[in-house]
Amino acid sequence: MTQDAFDAIVVGSGATGGIAAKELTERGLKVLVLEAGGPLPEEKFELAAKAQFAAIGSWARIKAGLSGQHKQALTSFYSPEKAFLFVNDNEHPYESPEDFYLWLRGKQVGGRFLAWGRVALRMSDYTFKFKSHEGAGFDWPIGYADLAPWYERVERFLGIVGNDDGIDYCPSGAYVRPAGLSQAEQKFKAAVEGRFSDAKVMAWRYVRKEATPADAQRHRTTTPLQAAAATGNLTLRAHSPVERVNTDARTGRATGVTYIDKATGQRHEVRANVVMLCASTIESIRLLLNSKAERHPHGLGNSSGLVGRYFMDQMLTLGFGTAPGFKGGELVDGTSPADNHGGIYVPRFRQLKKPGELGYAGGFNLQGIVGRPMLPAHLDSVFGLTGHGEILPHVDNRVQLAARRDRLGVPIPSVSVRLRDNDLKLLRDQVQVQKEVMKAAGLQADFLISPLGISSDGPFMPSAKWYERLMFRLAYKRSVAVGGAIHECGGARMGDDPKTSVLNAHNQVWDAPNVFVTDSSCFVTNGTCGPTLTTMALTARACGYIASEYGHSPALSA
Numbered sequence: 001m002t003q004d005a006f007d008a009i010v011v012g013s014g015a016t017g018g019i020a021a022k023e024l025t026e027r028g029l030k031v032l033v034l035e036a037g038g039p040l041p042e043e044k045f046e047l048a049a050k051a052q053f054a055a056i057g058s059w060a061r062i063k064a065g066l067s068g069q070h071k072q073a074l075t076s077f078y079s080p081e082k083a084f085l086f087v088n089d090n091e092h093p094y095e096s097p098e099d100f101y102l103w104l105r106g107k108q109v110g111g112r113f114l115a116w117g118r119v120a121l122r123m124s125d126y127t128f129k130f131k132s133h134e135g136a137g138f139d140w141p142i143g144y145a146d147l148a149p150w151y152e153r154v155e156r157f158l159g160i161v162g163n164d165d166g167i168d169y170c171p172s173g174a175y176v177r178p179a180g181l182s183q184a185e186q187k188f189k190a191a192v193e194g195r196f197s198d199a200k201v202m203a204w205r206y207v208r209k210e211a212t213p214a215d216a217q218r219h220r221t222t223t224p225l226q227a228a229a230a231t232g233n234l235t236l237r238a239h240s241p242v243e244r245v246n247t248d249a250r251t252g253r254a255t256g257v258t259y260i261d262k263a264t265g266q267r268h269e270v271r272a273n274v275v276m277l278c279a280s281t282i283e284s285i286r287l288l289l290n291s292k293a294e295r296h297p298h299g300l301g302n303s304s305g306l307v308g309r310y311f312m313d314q315m316l317t318l319g320f321g322t323a324p325g326f327k328g329g330e331l332v333d334g335t336s337p338a339d340n341h342g343g344i345y346v347p348r349f350r351q352l353k354k355p356g357e358l359g360y361a362g363g364f365n366l367q368g369i370v371g372r373p374m375l376p377a378h379l380d381s382v383f384g385l386t387g388h389g390e391i392l393p394h395v396d397n398r399v400q401l402a403a404r405r406d407r408l409g410v411p412i413p414s415v416s417v418r419l420r421d422n423d424l425k426l427l428r429d430q431v432q433v434q435k436e437v438m439k440a441a442g443l444q445a446d447f448l449i450s451p452l453g454i455s456s457d458g459p460f461m462p463s464a465k466w467y468e469r470l471m472f473r474l475a476y477k478r479s480v481a482v483g484g485a486i487h488e489c490g491g492a493r494m495g496d497d498p499k500t501s502v503l504n505a506h507n508q509v510w511d512a513p514n515v516f517v518t519d520s521s522c523f524v525t526n527g528t529c530g531p532t533l534t535t536m537a538l539t540a541r542a543c544g545y546i547a548s549e550y551g552h553s554p555a556l557s558a
Helices: 015-026 042-050 058-066 080-085 130-134 144-158 183-195 223-230 281-290 421-440 466-479 532-550
Strands: 005-011 031-034 234-237 242-247 254-260 267-277 314-322 344-346 364-370 382-390 398-405 411-416 444-450 453-455 512-517
Touching: 005 015, 005 254, 015 031, 015 223, 015 234, 015 267, 015 532, 031 223, 031 267, 042 080, 058 080, 144 223, 144 532, 183 344, 183 364, 183 421, 223 234, 242 267, 242 281, 242 512, 254 512, 267 281, 267 532, 281 398, 281 411, 314 421, 364 421, 382 421, 421 444, 444 466
Parallel strands: 005 031, 005 267, 031 234, 267 512
Antiparallel strands: 242 254, 254 267, 314 382, 314 444, 344 364, 364 382, 398 411, 444 453
16 A cells, blocks of 8 residues: 545546636645546547447447447447447446346546536526425525526636527536527427427526647546646546545544556555545445444444435436428527537426426426438438436435456446336336427437337337348337436436435535535436536536635635
8 A cells, every 4th residue: 555645636637626626726726636547648539529420320230249349339329430438337237126227327537527428507496406496305505696607707718609589497508609500400499499488598608718728639638627627726636446435433524545556456545635526426325335443334424324315316318300491500590500519409398387287297398409410411411319308316216336346346336226116207208208399390209219118219229230130129218218318317316404405505415524526416306407517517616615624725716
Protein backbone atom coordinates (compact mmCIF):
# COMPACT_ATOMS: atom_id res chain seq x y z
CA MET A 1 0.00 0.00 0.00
CA THR A 2 1.32 3.45 -0.89
CA GLN A 3 -0.02 6.69 0.48
CA ASP A 4 -0.15 10.31 -0.65
CA ALA A 5 -2.49 13.14 0.25
CA PHE A 6 -4.70 15.68 -1.55
CA ASP A 7 -7.25 18.28 -0.57
CA ALA A 8 -9.96 16.37 -2.46
CA ILE A 9 -10.36 13.11 -4.33
CA VAL A 10 -12.88 12.92 -7.16
CA VAL A 11 -13.93 9.43 -8.26
CA GLY A 12 -14.84 9.46 -11.95
CA SER A 13 -13.96 11.87 -14.77
CA GLY A 14 -17.24 12.17 -16.68
CA ALA A 15 -19.79 14.97 -16.63
CA THR A 16 -19.91 15.37 -12.85
CA GLY A 17 -16.31 14.34 -12.19
CA GLY A 18 -15.04 16.84 -14.75
CA ILE A 19 -17.11 19.67 -13.29
CA ALA A 20 -15.99 18.71 -9.76
CA ALA A 21 -12.34 18.82 -10.85
CA LYS A 22 -12.81 22.20 -12.56
CA GLU A 23 -14.70 23.83 -9.71
CA LEU A 24 -12.42 22.61 -6.93
CA THR A 25 -9.10 23.28 -8.68
CA GLU A 26 -10.22 26.77 -9.69
CA ARG A 27 -10.88 27.43 -6.01
CA GLY A 28 -7.31 26.47 -5.13
CA LEU A 29 -7.74 22.88 -3.93
CA LYS A 30 -5.26 20.19 -4.89
CA VAL A 31 -7.43 17.53 -6.53
CA LEU A 32 -6.84 13.92 -7.51
CA VAL A 33 -9.23 12.48 -10.13
CA LEU A 34 -9.31 8.69 -10.30
CA GLU A 35 -10.69 7.17 -13.49
CA ALA A 36 -11.28 3.45 -14.05
CA GLY A 37 -10.61 3.65 -17.80
CA GLY A 38 -7.97 5.18 -20.01
CA PRO A 39 -7.77 8.04 -22.52
CA LEU A 40 -9.32 7.67 -25.98
CA PRO A 41 -7.44 8.77 -29.11
CA GLU A 42 -8.94 11.48 -31.27
CA GLU A 43 -8.59 9.30 -34.37
CA LYS A 44 -11.40 7.02 -33.19
CA PHE A 45 -13.78 9.96 -32.89
CA GLU A 46 -12.87 11.07 -36.39
CA LEU A 47 -13.73 7.60 -37.75
CA ALA A 48 -17.03 7.60 -35.83
CA ALA A 49 -17.93 10.99 -37.31
CA LYS A 50 -17.36 9.69 -40.86
CA ALA A 51 -19.39 6.50 -40.39
CA GLN A 52 -22.43 5.99 -42.61
CA PHE A 53 -25.84 6.08 -40.96
CA ALA A 54 -27.29 2.61 -40.34
CA ALA A 55 -30.79 2.29 -38.93
CA ILE A 56 -30.53 -1.35 -37.85
CA GLY A 57 -27.01 -2.72 -38.32
CA SER A 58 -28.02 -6.25 -37.30
CA TRP A 59 -24.83 -8.00 -38.39
CA ALA A 60 -22.66 -5.43 -36.67
CA ARG A 61 -24.58 -5.97 -33.46
CA ILE A 62 -24.25 -9.75 -33.74
CA LYS A 63 -20.49 -9.43 -34.24
CA ALA A 64 -20.35 -7.10 -31.24
CA GLY A 65 -22.11 -9.71 -29.16
CA LEU A 66 -19.58 -12.34 -30.14
CA SER A 67 -16.73 -10.01 -29.16
CA GLY A 68 -18.15 -9.33 -25.69
CA GLN A 69 -20.49 -6.37 -26.18
CA HIS A 70 -23.70 -8.40 -26.24
CA LYS A 71 -25.48 -5.90 -23.97
CA GLN A 72 -23.83 -2.67 -25.09
CA ALA A 73 -24.72 -3.40 -28.73
CA LEU A 74 -28.42 -3.27 -27.85
CA THR A 75 -28.42 0.54 -27.67
CA SER A 76 -30.13 2.29 -30.56
CA PHE A 77 -27.06 4.36 -31.56
CA TYR A 78 -24.54 1.51 -31.53
CA SER A 79 -22.28 1.03 -34.55
CA PRO A 80 -18.85 -0.60 -35.02
CA GLU A 81 -17.26 2.84 -35.28
CA LYS A 82 -18.67 3.77 -31.85
CA ALA A 83 -17.88 0.48 -30.13
CA PHE A 84 -14.84 2.02 -28.42
CA LEU A 85 -17.20 4.17 -26.31
CA PHE A 86 -18.72 1.09 -24.65
CA VAL A 87 -17.35 -1.43 -22.18
CA ASN A 88 -16.84 -5.12 -22.83
CA ASP A 89 -19.67 -6.86 -20.99
CA ASN A 90 -17.57 -9.93 -20.23
CA GLU A 91 -14.92 -7.82 -18.53
CA HIS A 92 -17.45 -5.62 -16.69
CA PRO A 93 -20.34 -7.89 -15.65
CA TYR A 94 -23.46 -7.09 -13.69
CA GLU A 95 -26.59 -9.00 -12.77
CA SER A 96 -30.28 -8.24 -13.27
CA PRO A 97 -31.95 -11.23 -11.58
CA GLU A 98 -35.54 -10.03 -12.07
CA ASP A 99 -36.59 -8.23 -15.25
CA PHE A 100 -33.73 -7.58 -17.67
CA TYR A 101 -31.98 -4.26 -17.01
CA LEU A 102 -29.86 -2.72 -19.78
CA TRP A 103 -26.83 -0.95 -18.30
CA LEU A 104 -25.07 1.01 -21.05
CA ARG A 105 -21.71 2.42 -20.02
CA GLY A 106 -18.22 3.46 -20.96
CA LYS A 107 -15.02 3.51 -18.93
CA GLN A 108 -12.62 6.14 -20.22
CA VAL A 109 -11.14 9.49 -19.32
CA GLY A 110 -14.11 11.78 -19.82
CA GLY A 111 -16.60 9.01 -19.03
CA ARG A 112 -19.98 9.01 -20.77
CA PHE A 113 -19.62 12.76 -21.25
CA LEU A 114 -17.86 11.77 -24.48
CA ALA A 115 -20.92 9.84 -25.68
CA TRP A 116 -23.53 12.26 -24.33
CA GLY A 117 -26.06 13.47 -26.89
CA ARG A 118 -25.41 16.99 -25.48
CA VAL A 119 -29.08 17.89 -24.96
CA ALA A 120 -28.89 20.08 -21.85
CA LEU A 121 -32.22 20.81 -20.18
CA ARG A 122 -33.06 22.25 -16.79
CA MET A 123 -35.47 20.51 -14.48
CA SER A 124 -38.22 22.54 -12.80
CA ASP A 125 -40.16 22.41 -9.55
CA TYR A 126 -42.53 19.99 -11.28
CA THR A 127 -39.65 17.56 -10.63
CA PHE A 128 -38.06 19.00 -7.48
CA LYS A 129 -41.45 19.31 -5.75
CA PHE A 130 -42.98 16.18 -7.27
CA LYS A 131 -44.98 15.07 -4.25
CA SER A 132 -46.34 18.57 -3.65
CA HIS A 133 -47.55 18.70 -7.26
CA GLU A 134 -48.45 15.07 -7.98
CA GLY A 135 -49.46 13.79 -4.54
CA ALA A 136 -47.10 10.83 -5.00
CA GLY A 137 -43.43 10.04 -4.66
CA PHE A 138 -41.23 12.50 -2.79
CA ASP A 139 -40.08 16.12 -2.76
CA TRP A 140 -36.40 17.02 -3.03
CA PRO A 141 -34.82 18.96 -0.14
CA ILE A 142 -34.02 21.74 -2.63
CA GLY A 143 -36.08 23.66 -5.16
CA TYR A 144 -35.44 25.15 -8.57
CA ALA A 145 -34.40 28.51 -7.07
CA ASP A 146 -31.56 26.78 -5.18
CA LEU A 147 -30.14 25.34 -8.38
CA ALA A 148 -30.91 28.06 -10.94
CA PRO A 149 -27.66 30.06 -10.51
CA TRP A 150 -25.62 26.86 -10.75
CA TYR A 151 -27.43 25.82 -13.91
CA GLU A 152 -26.41 29.16 -15.37
CA ARG A 153 -22.80 28.75 -14.23
CA VAL A 154 -22.50 25.40 -15.99
CA GLU A 155 -24.36 26.58 -19.10
CA ARG A 156 -22.07 29.59 -19.54
CA PHE A 157 -19.01 27.39 -19.19
CA LEU A 158 -20.17 24.74 -21.68
CA GLY A 159 -21.79 27.11 -24.18
CA ILE A 160 -25.39 26.08 -24.78
CA VAL A 161 -27.30 26.65 -28.01
CA GLY A 162 -30.98 27.26 -27.38
CA ASN A 163 -33.96 29.59 -27.18
CA ASP A 164 -36.07 31.14 -24.45
CA ASP A 165 -39.30 29.31 -25.24
CA GLY A 166 -41.31 30.78 -22.37
CA ILE A 167 -42.28 27.38 -20.93
CA ASP A 168 -42.43 27.42 -17.14
CA TYR A 169 -42.16 23.65 -16.76
CA CYS A 170 -39.03 23.63 -18.98
CA PRO A 171 -37.07 26.67 -17.68
CA SER A 172 -34.87 28.57 -20.10
CA GLY A 173 -31.18 29.16 -19.49
CA ALA A 174 -28.16 31.12 -20.70
CA TYR A 175 -27.51 30.54 -24.41
CA VAL A 176 -24.67 31.50 -26.72
CA ARG A 177 -26.83 31.51 -29.85
CA PRO A 178 -30.31 30.47 -31.01
CA ALA A 179 -31.21 26.93 -32.03
CA GLY A 180 -33.00 26.17 -35.29
CA LEU A 181 -35.52 23.72 -36.70
CA SER A 182 -35.50 22.03 -40.09
CA GLN A 183 -38.44 22.63 -42.41
CA ALA A 184 -39.75 19.17 -41.54
CA GLU A 185 -39.46 19.99 -37.83
CA GLN A 186 -41.35 23.23 -38.29
CA LYS A 187 -44.12 21.27 -39.98
CA PHE A 188 -43.98 18.81 -37.07
CA LYS A 189 -44.28 21.67 -34.57
CA ALA A 190 -47.36 23.13 -36.25
CA ALA A 191 -49.06 19.75 -36.55
CA VAL A 192 -48.41 18.61 -32.98
CA GLU A 193 -49.37 21.90 -31.36
CA GLY A 194 -52.53 21.86 -33.44
CA ARG A 195 -53.39 18.34 -32.32
CA PHE A 196 -52.56 18.79 -28.60
CA SER A 197 -53.46 22.24 -27.28
CA ASP A 198 -51.18 21.93 -24.24
CA ALA A 199 -48.14 20.69 -26.18
CA LYS A 200 -45.19 22.93 -26.98
CA VAL A 201 -42.59 21.86 -29.53
CA MET A 202 -39.24 23.57 -29.16
CA ALA A 203 -35.73 23.23 -30.57
CA TRP A 204 -33.14 21.31 -28.62
CA ARG A 205 -31.03 23.10 -26.07
CA TYR A 206 -27.64 21.55 -26.52
CA VAL A 207 -23.92 21.97 -25.97
CA ARG A 208 -22.37 23.62 -29.01
CA LYS A 209 -20.02 21.54 -31.09
CA GLU A 210 -16.71 23.28 -31.56
CA ALA A 211 -13.40 22.13 -32.98
CA THR A 212 -11.36 20.09 -30.51
CA PRO A 213 -8.53 22.26 -29.11
CA ALA A 214 -5.13 21.53 -30.63
CA ASP A 215 -3.61 20.39 -27.34
CA ALA A 216 -6.27 17.68 -27.00
CA GLN A 217 -6.00 16.19 -30.48
CA ARG A 218 -3.94 13.14 -29.55
CA HIS A 219 -6.10 12.05 -26.61
CA ARG A 220 -9.53 13.61 -26.35
CA THR A 221 -10.09 15.54 -23.13
CA THR A 222 -13.34 17.13 -22.04
CA THR A 223 -13.46 20.88 -21.55
CA PRO A 224 -14.02 20.64 -17.76
CA LEU A 225 -10.89 18.49 -17.39
CA GLN A 226 -8.96 20.89 -19.63
CA ALA A 227 -10.01 23.78 -17.40
CA ALA A 228 -8.97 21.86 -14.29
CA ALA A 229 -5.59 20.93 -15.78
CA ALA A 230 -4.94 24.58 -16.66
CA THR A 231 -4.96 25.50 -12.96
CA GLY A 232 -1.97 23.33 -12.15
CA ASN A 233 -3.93 21.83 -9.26
CA LEU A 234 -5.11 18.64 -10.98
CA THR A 235 -3.65 15.15 -10.82
CA LEU A 236 -5.42 12.63 -13.07
CA ARG A 237 -4.77 8.91 -12.74
CA ALA A 238 -6.31 6.72 -15.42
CA HIS A 239 -6.74 2.94 -15.30
CA SER A 240 -7.34 3.32 -11.55
CA PRO A 241 -10.74 1.95 -10.47
CA VAL A 242 -11.65 2.77 -6.89
CA GLU A 243 -12.45 -0.19 -4.66
CA ARG A 244 -13.64 1.53 -1.48
CA VAL A 245 -13.82 4.74 0.51
CA ASN A 246 -11.72 4.46 3.65
CA THR A 247 -13.03 5.88 6.92
CA ASP A 248 -11.74 6.69 10.38
CA ALA A 249 -12.77 4.07 12.95
CA ARG A 250 -13.40 6.75 15.60
CA THR A 251 -15.22 9.50 13.68
CA GLY A 252 -16.62 7.61 10.72
CA ARG A 253 -15.40 10.35 8.39
CA ALA A 254 -13.61 9.52 5.16
CA THR A 255 -9.83 9.48 5.18
CA GLY A 256 -9.42 8.75 1.47
CA VAL A 257 -9.89 5.85 -0.93
CA THR A 258 -8.28 2.63 -2.05
CA TYR A 259 -7.84 2.22 -5.79
CA ILE A 260 -6.46 -0.57 -7.94
CA ASP A 261 -3.73 -0.27 -10.55
CA LYS A 262 -5.29 -2.24 -13.42
CA ALA A 263 -1.90 -3.07 -14.91
CA THR A 264 -0.48 -4.69 -11.78
CA GLY A 265 -3.52 -5.39 -9.61
CA GLN A 266 -1.82 -3.59 -6.73
CA ARG A 267 -3.96 -1.68 -4.23
CA HIS A 268 -3.01 1.91 -3.40
CA GLU A 269 -4.36 4.10 -0.63
CA VAL A 270 -4.60 7.86 -1.12
CA ARG A 271 -5.72 10.32 1.53
CA ALA A 272 -7.78 13.50 1.29
CA ASN A 273 -9.91 15.80 3.40
CA VAL A 274 -12.86 15.47 1.01
CA VAL A 275 -14.06 12.64 -1.23
CA MET A 276 -16.51 13.24 -4.08
CA LEU A 277 -18.23 10.29 -5.72
CA CYS A 278 -18.97 11.04 -9.37
CA ALA A 279 -18.55 7.51 -10.68
CA SER A 280 -22.03 7.26 -12.30
CA THR A 281 -25.18 6.11 -10.55
CA ILE A 282 -24.69 2.36 -10.23
CA GLU A 283 -20.94 2.55 -9.69
CA SER A 284 -21.31 5.12 -6.90
CA ILE A 285 -23.91 2.91 -5.20
CA ARG A 286 -21.60 -0.08 -5.54
CA LEU A 287 -18.76 1.93 -4.02
CA LEU A 288 -20.85 3.04 -1.04
CA LEU A 289 -22.04 -0.50 -0.36
CA ASN A 290 -18.52 -1.92 -0.67
CA SER A 291 -17.09 0.62 1.80
CA LYS A 292 -17.96 -1.34 4.92
CA ALA A 293 -16.15 -0.48 8.13
CA GLU A 294 -16.59 -0.64 11.87
CA ARG A 295 -18.64 2.55 11.89
CA HIS A 296 -20.35 1.60 8.63
CA PRO A 297 -21.12 -2.13 8.93
CA HIS A 298 -23.68 -2.13 6.09
CA GLY A 299 -21.80 0.20 3.78
CA LEU A 300 -20.92 3.87 3.82
CA GLY A 301 -23.94 6.11 4.34
CA ASN A 302 -26.23 3.15 4.86
CA SER A 303 -27.35 3.61 8.47
CA SER A 304 -30.84 4.22 7.06
CA GLY A 305 -30.68 1.03 4.99
CA LEU A 306 -31.52 3.08 1.89
CA VAL A 307 -28.30 2.94 -0.12
CA GLY A 308 -29.27 1.31 -3.40
CA ARG A 309 -33.01 1.67 -2.81
CA TYR A 310 -35.41 3.89 -4.78
CA PHE A 311 -33.32 3.29 -7.89
CA MET A 312 -35.03 4.65 -11.01
CA ASP A 313 -34.71 5.07 -14.75
CA GLN A 314 -36.99 6.23 -17.54
CA MET A 315 -39.15 4.13 -19.84
CA LEU A 316 -37.95 4.33 -23.43
CA THR A 317 -40.15 4.30 -26.53
CA LEU A 318 -38.60 4.63 -29.98
CA GLY A 319 -40.27 5.46 -33.28
CA PHE A 320 -38.37 5.47 -36.57
CA GLY A 321 -39.29 5.94 -40.21
CA THR A 322 -39.35 8.44 -43.06
CA ALA A 323 -40.43 12.05 -43.40
CA PRO A 324 -42.08 12.06 -46.84
CA GLY A 325 -41.37 15.09 -48.99
CA PHE A 326 -38.20 16.17 -47.20
CA LYS A 327 -34.64 15.41 -48.22
CA GLY A 328 -33.04 16.72 -45.03
CA GLY A 329 -31.03 19.71 -43.96
CA GLU A 330 -33.54 22.44 -44.79
CA LEU A 331 -32.74 24.81 -41.89
CA VAL A 332 -34.83 27.71 -43.13
CA ASP A 333 -34.17 29.87 -40.08
CA GLY A 334 -30.43 29.29 -40.51
CA THR A 335 -29.55 29.72 -36.87
CA SER A 336 -26.74 27.20 -36.54
CA PRO A 337 -25.55 26.09 -39.99
CA ALA A 338 -22.08 25.16 -38.76
CA ASP A 339 -23.43 22.87 -36.07
CA ASN A 340 -26.43 21.02 -37.38
CA HIS A 341 -26.82 19.02 -34.18
CA GLY A 342 -30.29 20.15 -33.22
CA GLY A 343 -33.67 18.54 -33.15
CA ILE A 344 -37.12 18.77 -31.60
CA TYR A 345 -38.12 18.48 -27.97
CA VAL A 346 -41.66 18.22 -26.59
CA PRO A 347 -41.54 18.77 -22.81
CA ARG A 348 -43.96 16.89 -20.64
CA PHE A 349 -47.45 18.30 -21.17
CA ARG A 350 -49.87 15.56 -20.12
CA GLN A 351 -51.94 16.31 -16.96
CA LEU A 352 -49.66 19.14 -15.78
CA LYS A 353 -52.66 21.35 -15.00
CA LYS A 354 -54.71 18.52 -13.50
CA PRO A 355 -52.31 15.99 -11.98
CA GLY A 356 -53.64 12.46 -11.96
CA GLU A 357 -56.55 13.10 -14.32
CA LEU A 358 -55.36 10.28 -16.58
CA GLY A 359 -55.07 7.83 -13.72
CA TYR A 360 -51.34 7.93 -13.09
CA ALA A 361 -48.71 10.23 -11.57
CA GLY A 362 -45.83 11.71 -13.55
CA GLY A 363 -45.36 12.16 -17.26
CA PHE A 364 -43.12 11.81 -20.30
CA ASN A 365 -41.37 13.84 -22.97
CA LEU A 366 -40.84 13.30 -26.69
CA GLN A 367 -37.56 14.10 -28.39
CA GLY A 368 -35.93 13.48 -31.73
CA ILE A 369 -35.04 14.68 -35.20
CA VAL A 370 -37.03 15.11 -38.39
CA GLY A 371 -35.49 15.94 -41.76
CA ARG A 372 -31.89 16.29 -40.64
CA PRO A 373 -29.05 15.57 -43.12
CA MET A 374 -28.30 11.96 -42.24
CA LEU A 375 -28.80 10.08 -45.52
CA PRO A 376 -27.66 10.36 -49.15
CA ALA A 377 -29.58 13.03 -51.07
CA HIS A 378 -31.48 10.55 -53.27
CA LEU A 379 -33.25 8.98 -50.29
CA ASP A 380 -36.19 10.34 -48.32
CA SER A 381 -35.21 11.92 -45.05
CA VAL A 382 -35.75 9.99 -41.86
CA PHE A 383 -37.14 10.77 -38.46
CA GLY A 384 -36.37 9.35 -35.05
CA LEU A 385 -38.66 10.10 -32.12
CA THR A 386 -38.06 8.82 -28.60
CA GLY A 387 -40.17 9.08 -25.49
CA HIS A 388 -38.86 9.11 -21.92
CA GLY A 389 -41.38 8.27 -19.20
CA GLU A 390 -40.90 8.67 -15.45
CA ILE A 391 -40.63 5.60 -13.25
CA LEU A 392 -41.83 6.42 -9.75
CA PRO A 393 -39.40 5.82 -6.89
CA HIS A 394 -40.13 2.47 -5.25
CA VAL A 395 -38.30 1.03 -2.27
CA ASP A 396 -37.88 -2.40 -3.88
CA ASN A 397 -36.31 -1.07 -7.08
CA ARG A 398 -32.72 -1.28 -5.98
CA VAL A 399 -29.04 -1.93 -6.59
CA GLN A 400 -27.23 -4.44 -4.36
CA LEU A 401 -23.88 -6.21 -4.29
CA ALA A 402 -23.92 -9.66 -5.84
CA ALA A 403 -21.96 -12.65 -4.52
CA ARG A 404 -20.00 -12.73 -7.78
CA ARG A 405 -16.87 -10.61 -8.12
CA ASP A 406 -15.25 -9.00 -11.15
CA ARG A 407 -11.73 -9.63 -12.41
CA LEU A 408 -10.30 -7.25 -9.82
CA GLY A 409 -12.03 -9.00 -6.95
CA VAL A 410 -14.73 -6.37 -6.35
CA PRO A 411 -18.40 -7.47 -5.95
CA ILE A 412 -20.44 -6.74 -9.07
CA PRO A 413 -23.73 -4.83 -8.99
CA SER A 414 -27.09 -6.58 -9.00
CA VAL A 415 -29.86 -4.37 -10.40
CA SER A 416 -33.53 -5.07 -9.73
CA VAL A 417 -36.12 -2.81 -11.37
CA ARG A 418 -39.70 -3.81 -12.05
CA LEU A 419 -42.37 -1.67 -13.68
CA ARG A 420 -45.26 -1.09 -11.27
CA ASP A 421 -48.91 -0.31 -11.96
CA ASN A 422 -48.37 3.47 -12.22
CA ASP A 423 -45.42 2.98 -14.57
CA LEU A 424 -47.40 0.75 -16.91
CA LYS A 425 -50.35 3.16 -17.03
CA LEU A 426 -47.98 5.99 -17.91
CA LEU A 427 -46.21 3.89 -20.53
CA ARG A 428 -49.48 2.99 -22.28
CA ASP A 429 -50.37 6.68 -22.56
CA GLN A 430 -46.84 7.49 -23.74
CA VAL A 431 -47.09 4.94 -26.56
CA GLN A 432 -50.54 6.12 -27.62
CA VAL A 433 -49.59 9.80 -27.66
CA GLN A 434 -46.41 9.05 -29.59
CA LYS A 435 -48.47 7.23 -32.23
CA GLU A 436 -50.87 10.18 -32.50
CA VAL A 437 -47.99 12.66 -32.72
CA MET A 438 -46.32 10.77 -35.57
CA LYS A 439 -49.61 10.44 -37.42
CA ALA A 440 -50.51 14.12 -36.95
CA ALA A 441 -47.11 15.16 -38.32
CA GLY A 442 -47.51 13.00 -41.43
CA LEU A 443 -44.57 10.76 -40.59
CA GLN A 444 -44.39 7.24 -42.00
CA ALA A 445 -43.38 4.96 -39.12
CA ASP A 446 -41.36 1.84 -39.90
CA PHE A 447 -41.82 0.87 -36.28
CA LEU A 448 -42.65 2.11 -32.80
CA ILE A 449 -41.16 -0.06 -30.09
CA SER A 450 -41.59 -0.07 -26.34
CA PRO A 451 -41.55 -2.57 -23.47
CA LEU A 452 -45.23 -3.14 -24.37
CA GLY A 453 -44.62 -4.31 -27.92
CA ILE A 454 -44.05 -3.25 -31.51
CA SER A 455 -46.22 -1.54 -34.14
CA SER A 456 -45.91 0.15 -37.54
CA ASP A 457 -48.08 2.28 -39.82
CA GLY A 458 -47.64 0.08 -42.86
CA PRO A 459 -45.13 -2.56 -43.99
CA PHE A 460 -42.78 -3.33 -41.12
CA MET A 461 -39.25 -2.08 -41.91
CA PRO A 462 -39.82 -2.24 -45.69
CA SER A 463 -36.22 -1.48 -46.66
CA ALA A 464 -34.72 -4.17 -44.40
CA LYS A 465 -33.87 -7.76 -45.35
CA TRP A 466 -36.18 -10.49 -44.05
CA TYR A 467 -33.54 -11.80 -41.65
CA GLU A 468 -32.96 -8.28 -40.29
CA ARG A 469 -36.68 -7.97 -39.59
CA LEU A 470 -36.61 -11.34 -37.83
CA MET A 471 -33.57 -10.49 -35.71
CA PHE A 472 -35.07 -7.15 -34.85
CA ARG A 473 -38.30 -8.77 -33.62
CA LEU A 474 -36.31 -11.20 -31.50
CA ALA A 475 -34.09 -8.55 -29.86
CA TYR A 476 -35.95 -5.24 -29.75
CA LYS A 477 -37.47 -5.65 -26.28
CA ARG A 478 -34.03 -5.69 -24.74
CA SER A 479 -33.12 -2.49 -26.58
CA VAL A 480 -36.05 -0.66 -24.98
CA ALA A 481 -35.81 -2.43 -21.62
CA VAL A 482 -35.46 -0.28 -18.54
CA GLY A 483 -31.95 1.19 -18.79
CA GLY A 484 -32.13 1.82 -22.53
CA ALA A 485 -32.80 5.52 -21.91
CA ILE A 486 -29.37 5.75 -20.17
CA HIS A 487 -30.97 7.99 -17.53
CA GLU A 488 -30.46 5.81 -14.45
CA CYS A 489 -30.71 7.67 -11.16
CA GLY A 490 -31.50 7.34 -7.47
CA GLY A 491 -30.15 4.89 -4.93
CA ALA A 492 -28.40 7.48 -2.72
CA ARG A 493 -31.12 10.06 -2.53
CA MET A 494 -31.03 13.50 -0.97
CA GLY A 495 -33.37 14.47 1.86
CA ASP A 496 -34.01 16.42 5.05
CA ASP A 497 -33.87 13.47 7.43
CA PRO A 498 -30.98 10.97 7.84
CA LYS A 499 -33.51 8.25 8.64
CA THR A 500 -35.18 8.55 5.23
CA SER A 501 -32.32 9.58 2.94
CA VAL A 502 -28.61 9.04 2.30
CA LEU A 503 -27.51 12.61 1.56
CA ASN A 504 -28.41 16.05 2.87
CA ALA A 505 -29.33 19.08 0.78
CA HIS A 506 -25.65 19.78 -0.01
CA ASN A 507 -25.08 16.21 -1.29
CA GLN A 508 -23.15 15.26 1.85
CA VAL A 509 -23.40 11.72 3.19
CA TRP A 510 -25.22 12.04 6.51
CA ASP A 511 -22.96 9.43 8.13
CA ALA A 512 -19.69 10.86 6.75
CA PRO A 513 -20.09 14.58 6.02
CA ASN A 514 -16.77 14.92 4.15
CA VAL A 515 -18.10 12.55 1.47
CA PHE A 516 -20.21 14.10 -1.29
CA VAL A 517 -22.22 12.21 -3.94
CA THR A 518 -23.26 14.40 -6.87
CA ASP A 519 -23.96 12.10 -9.80
CA SER A 520 -27.50 10.96 -10.61
CA SER A 521 -27.58 8.53 -7.69
CA CYS A 522 -28.54 11.53 -5.53
CA PHE A 523 -31.85 12.04 -7.38
CA VAL A 524 -35.10 11.84 -5.43
CA THR A 525 -37.34 11.62 -8.50
CA ASN A 526 -36.19 11.33 -12.09
CA GLY A 527 -38.25 13.83 -14.08
CA THR A 528 -38.66 13.39 -17.81
CA CYS A 529 -35.64 15.16 -19.30
CA GLY A 530 -32.07 13.91 -19.26
CA PRO A 531 -30.25 14.23 -15.91
CA THR A 532 -26.83 15.40 -17.09
CA LEU A 533 -27.17 19.19 -16.82
CA THR A 534 -28.79 18.83 -13.40
CA THR A 535 -26.00 16.59 -12.09
CA MET A 536 -23.40 19.11 -13.27
CA ALA A 537 -25.28 21.98 -11.59
CA LEU A 538 -25.59 19.97 -8.36
CA THR A 539 -21.87 19.24 -8.53
CA ALA A 540 -20.94 22.89 -9.01
CA ARG A 541 -23.19 23.82 -6.09
CA ALA A 542 -21.63 21.18 -3.84
CA CYS A 543 -18.12 22.33 -4.81
CA GLY A 544 -18.99 25.90 -3.86
CA TYR A 545 -20.10 24.60 -0.47
CA ILE A 546 -16.94 22.49 -0.09
CA ALA A 547 -14.72 25.47 -0.84
CA SER A 548 -16.51 27.66 1.70
CA GLU A 549 -16.34 24.98 4.39
CA TYR A 550 -12.80 23.94 3.56
CA GLY A 551 -11.56 27.50 3.88
CA HIS A 552 -9.62 28.02 0.66
CA SER A 553 -12.01 30.62 -0.65
CA PRO A 554 -15.63 31.69 -0.15
CA ALA A 555 -18.23 29.95 -2.27
CA LEU A 556 -18.14 31.77 -5.57
CA SER A 557 -21.37 33.30 -6.73
CA ALA A 558 -22.65 31.74 -9.92
